[in-house]
């Protein structure tokens with residue numbers, strides 16, 4: 001962090017003042033522009049001269065020269081706000097997305113409604129800022145349906161939804177339009193995979209393209225993972241990813257409804273069951289209990305849960321559901337918030353030991 005002279009302006013003069021200080025060679029591009037309470041703070045390379053201040057006075061109805069602490073830009077990627085400052089009105093700049101998800105060479109973003117008419121410019125700016133990105137997709141609907149899919153609007157680069165993503169040393173072939181995949185679950189995939197012990201049998205009840213399953217098999221030599229998904233496209237990607245990660249010996253992809261598959265083929269086999277279908281997992285707690293070995297094992301139970309007590313809600317729901325089976329919930333070893341999914345709503349996980 002360094003202290004330096006800066007130009008402070010109301011946000012409405014953001015684009016104009018940026019263009020001005022750039023033209024005057026005054027903008028210190030090594031440091032990031034700051035936004036706070038309706039004002040922008042532009043870091044300057046040096047104190048401005050009297051002539052420069054007069055020039056600013058001519059073009060800006062309101063401004064102040066002050067000193068302030070600025071953070072050095074960590075990455076050399078240009079910021080979206082800087083790339084778009086000449087193309088978008090300042091009040092619109094404030095609505096730019098704060099996060100971009102990267103899946104292989106595809107970037108996905110959620111755009112506020114007021115950005116609709118600027119989406120092509122935003123797509124181009126993301127391509128410019130992230131050289132490895134070939135496609136920019138705007139999320140155009142919510143995740144819905146049995147297969148947990150959403151639609152996308154191509155706003156930059158090559159129009160495609162298929163790519164190859166790398167996560168924790170695994171390769172994932174994905175089609176974002178046809179089978180569920182989220183890079184935001186990366187930490188959770190790794191956390192659960194790290195809990196698996198040698199020799200375990202795992203049932204991944206809602207496997208998608210195999211995010212948990214591949215990683216478990218890659219991390220542990222002596223495991224057996226049954227990866228179930230009801231979506232035929234997810235099943236095709238599961239098979240492809242098993243080959244790509246060379247885990248044919250330990251991951252068995254299965255197409256079908258988890259309840260039916262456990263009833264028919266996977267009763268009393270598992271040391272561990274993963275239930276990552278947050279909106280419906282509660283309806284499958286009896287199935288997970290049935291999949292566990294007679295001596296019991298572990299369940300990773302996911303739920304979408306609301307404030308004020310998302311973790312307490314999920315723990316209570318799981319505890320109640322287990323009471324309706326012939327099993328016993330021995331211990332809740334962990335509960336944690338995985339991510340926020342809407343204001344006041346979270347995806348949470350409860351790890352439980354079942355006997």
Ligand SMILES: C[S@@+](CC[C@H](N)C(=O)[O-])C[C@H]1O[C@@H](n2cnc3c(N)ncnc32)[C@H](O)[C@@H]1O
Pocket residue numbers: 146147148179180181182185205206207208209210211212228229230231234256257258259276277278
């Ligand atoms: C939220 S995604 C989870 C994907 C993956 N586990 C992950 O962490 O990325 C849930 C998956 O469950 C599948 N699914 C939904 N209902 C199912 C059912 N009754 N039996 C098996 N799979 C199901 C959907 O097709 C979807 O791929």
